[in-house]
Amino acid sequence: MAALKIKKGSSSHSAYDLRDSHSQIESSHTLAVIVDNEAGVLARVIGLFSGRGYNIDSLTVAEVDHKGHKSRITVVTRGTESVIDQIKAQLGRIVPVHEVKDLTVEGSPVERELALIKVSGTGDKRIEALRLAEIFRANVVDSTLESFVFEITGTPEKIDAFADLMRPLGLAEVARTGVAALSRGV
Amino acid sequence: MARQMTGAKMVVQALKDQGVDTIFGYPGGAVLPIYDEIFQQNDIHHILVRHEQAAVHMAEGYARSTGKPGVVLVTSGPGATNAVTGLTDALMDSIPLVVFTGQVPTFMVGTDGFQEADTVGITRPCTKHNWLVKDTDKLSETIHQAFHVATSGRPGPVLIDMPKDVQFATGTYTAPKAARTDNYQPQVKGDLEAITQLVELIEQAERPIFYTGGGVINSGPAASQLLRELVDATGFPITSTLMGLGAYPASGKSWLGMLGMHGLYEANLAMHGCDLMINLGARFDDRITGRIPDFSPRSTKVHVDIDASSINKIIPVELPILGDIGHVLEDVLKVWKARGRKVNKAGLEKWWKKIDEWKKVNCLAYTNSEKTIKPQYALQRLEALTKGMDRYITTEVGQHQMWAAQFLGFEDPNRWMTSGGLGTMGYGFPASIGVQIAHPDALVINVAGEASWLMNMQEMGTATQFRTPVKQFILNNERLGMVRQWQELLHGERYSQSWSESLPDFVKLAESFGWKGIQVSDPADLDDAIMEMINYDGPVLFDCLVEKHENCFPMIPSGKPHNEMLLAADADAFKEGATLV
Known part of the structure; x- marks a missing residue:
């Protein structure tokens, strides 16, 4: 029999194997989850992520088929390949889940997010904010003498970039929808 | 022809149509309409428990020993929260259960009403699926779907929460065949x-x-x-x-x-x-x-x-x-x-x-004694004396559970009921009652430790009431044996809170509930005592006083691979402070 190398009374041993979590490469995946639009279905999906310790970077949900009562939940999550596989399998186990699509695996998906961004300021800063908004193709949807609300659509990175530029110009508030995504082609 | 009936009647009708003949439950305000229906029929046998957790464990024992789903009926609030441990246990061990809970009337949901709890919220992570039924017309179909989900694919517990007004209201009954189950059809054929x-x-x-x-x-x-x-x-x-x-x-x-x-x-x-x-x-x-x-x-x-x-x-x-x-x-x-x-x-x-x-290597070897009963020896004798009988074994959780798994032999499936994944102390006794209800003439033995057994001892009344002749085979070491073992081997022999203090006189306890109590401490008396237990027509509390410091081996310490097992012989050196090389 091979040797036991644990010392008597050693406190480094618990009822569980306290191994280091392996530092493996994590990547971001966009998942589309088609569910029955019934009470509590979103709680089931979110509860799965929190209960099993998975990350949610972004989450959007809305009914996409009113007749069939189907909703589409778009989740952007991060993890190692094995964790992502496990997330998909666990999602697939939820009874009202019909389909789990990994849009990232299917090919770089079309991803869009909408944000409303309030910027307050006067003078040069105000003019600069308006000029940058044009470059980013953001629309002004509300305006007072001291503020604008811009509506901007794009990838999350584009919205991050626009919000960063607005910060020194009087960024007051940001509301974002989270990512909606579809795979490319048929 | 569509049949009209109250929600409460639908529950009973749906259970009959699903072939259910036994349910385990405990009444309360929010399920009184259903209990009223149960009172007025004879097809469904209701087992009145003493605590809702035990109802779920009984249903687990029933399910595990028959292959059929176990059915539970409890009230709202505390009835539902008491069921949570059993639901989690069934989820971990993939046991099919259908649990019905009452709920405050729909118009009171969310108002912190008397005995209100967010049952579907609380039980969402500990059920395979659950439903809150707000419409009497949907109740019977939901029940049929619940049976389908509980028993298809990887089995598991499901729960249906029924507000009291839904039970009172009248609606259309859907027969099992008409219920929609096509949206949940797990793959059974392998590639x-x-x-x-x-x-x-x-x-x-x-x-x-x-x-x-x-x-x-x-x-x-x-x-x-x-x-x-x-x-x-x-x-x-x-x-x-x-x-x-x-x-x-x-x-x-x-x-x-x-x-x-x-x-x-x-x-x-x-x-x-x-x-x-x-x-x-x-x-x-x-x-x-x-x-x-x-x-x-x-x-x-x-x-x-x-x-x-x-x-x-x-x-x-x-x-x-x-x-x-x-x-x-x-x-x-x-x-x-x-x-x-x-x-x-x-x-x-x-x-x-x-x-x-x-x-x-003979890894199960232990040093027997003529003076004290070794737990392993007690199980070896139990095995020898019950061999070939129509025997079902349940266990509590701890050393005795592992010894039972090592020393008892199982020839057929569905004969061994134990809490594996969750490791629920208090599982075995109610589970044994559930098994006995399903198999009235079989020999049902719960191999227990005294500490685990005490966790659901209130079910003695249930066993007496329903004349289940369950045998409680308690290996009494007056310790939380597995905790004590870990403390001995891995926590410097500091036995923190692992003694079973102030134990009852088990024989008198047995007698107070109309059971038979047997205490044995001499190995020479063991066989006769076991035979007395087996032959007694009624429930028996068997208090087997065993060696207090016996450890369960072989053992793979956590974080060690399979080829670094600790055997009894190594453990002696281990105990003497030697660092094993």
Whole structure:
């Protein structure tokens, strides 16, 4: 029999194997989850992520088929390949889940997010904010003498970039929808 | 023709239509309409428990020993929250249950009404699925769907929360056949290409092993039969998890015994040294794998499971097969036979020689005593004296549970009910009542520790009321034995809170409930006492005073691989402070 190398009374041993979590490469995946639009279905999906310790970077949900009562939940999550596989399998186990699509695996998906961004300021800063908004193709949807609300659509990175530029110009508030995504082609 | 009836009547009607004849429950304000319906009929037998947790464990025992779903009816609020431990237990061990809870009327939901709890919210993570039914017209269909979900795919507990006004209101009854179940249809047939690959592996393997789990039992008796055929025809060794005992008979020639933390030396070493591991319905639990990077390092691993999320969760496998064990085994046998029933005979012969060497270690050896009853000895005698009887065993959780798994032999599936995944102390006694209700004439024994047993001792009244002659075989060491063992071996012998203080006089306790109480402390009296227990027509509380400091071996300390097991002999050196090299 091979040797036991644990010392008597050693406190480094618990009822569980306290191994280091392996530092493996994590990547971001966009998942589309088609569910029955019934009470509590979103709680089931979110509860799965929190209960099993998975990350949610972004989450959007809305009914996409009113007749069939189907909703589409778009989740952007991060993890190692094995964790992502496990997330998909666990999602697939939820009874009202019909389909789990990994849009990232299917090919770089079309991803869009909408944000409303309030910027307050006067003078040069105000003019600069308006000029940058044009470059980013953001629309002004509300305006007072001291503020604008811009509506901007794009990838999350584009919205991050626009919000960063607005910060020194009087960024007051940001509301974002989270990512909606579809795979490319048929 | 559509039938109109109240929601409460629908519950009883749906249960009848689902073939349910027994339910376990406890009444309360929010389920009174259903209890009123139960009062007015004779088809469904209601077992009144003393605590809702026990109702769920009884239903688990009933389900596990029959293969049918267990049914529970409890009230809102505390009734539902008391059921949570049982639901979690059933979820971890994949036991099909349908649990009905009452709820405050729909117009009161969310107002913190009397005995209101967010039952679907609380039980969402501990059920396979749950429903809050707000419309009487949907109640009966939901019940039929609940039975479908609980029993298809990987079985599990489901819960239906029914506000009181929904029970009172009248609606249209939907028959089981008309209920929509097509939206939940798990895949049962395995991929034929993968099955053929498995057969190729079977043909070539030099050091194969079957590693089977609760999935074989859940798949039904046919799966156990097919497993026996495959194991005996190939001559491959087989081990099983705690949950899978009985799928292959303990008397079978290929049986290596249970594996895992307190599993047999030969089983664990064979798992470590194999070149082909065929996992059938087991889930690589941490009590099985030990240290993950060292788990069976040189084997090709095949995993057959009905639950895709169990595959590659802990241990990456080379060949995953998604499907029901029974269906997959049938196809494996078909393909293997069609290709000429080949195995690597020379390799197998060498492999068995190696395994026979490991068996010679005699890992279950213990030092017996003439003065005190050793727990292992008590179980050996129980095994010898009940062999061949129509016997069902339940257990509590702890040392006695592991000894029972080591020393009792199971020849058939559905004969062994134990809390594996959750490790719920207090499971065994109510489970034994549930088993006895399902099998009134069988010998049902709960192998218990005194500490676990006390956790649900209130069910003595239930056993008396329903005349279940359950035998409570308590290995009384006046300790929380497994906690004490860990404290001895790994926490410097500091026995923090692990004594069973202020124990009752079990004989008097038994008598106070109209049971028979037997106490035994002398090994010489043990056989007679066990026979007295078996032959007594009624419930027996068997207080077996055993050695107080016995440890359960073999043991794989956590974080150690399978080939670093601790045997009883090593433990003596371990206890004397030696660092084992």
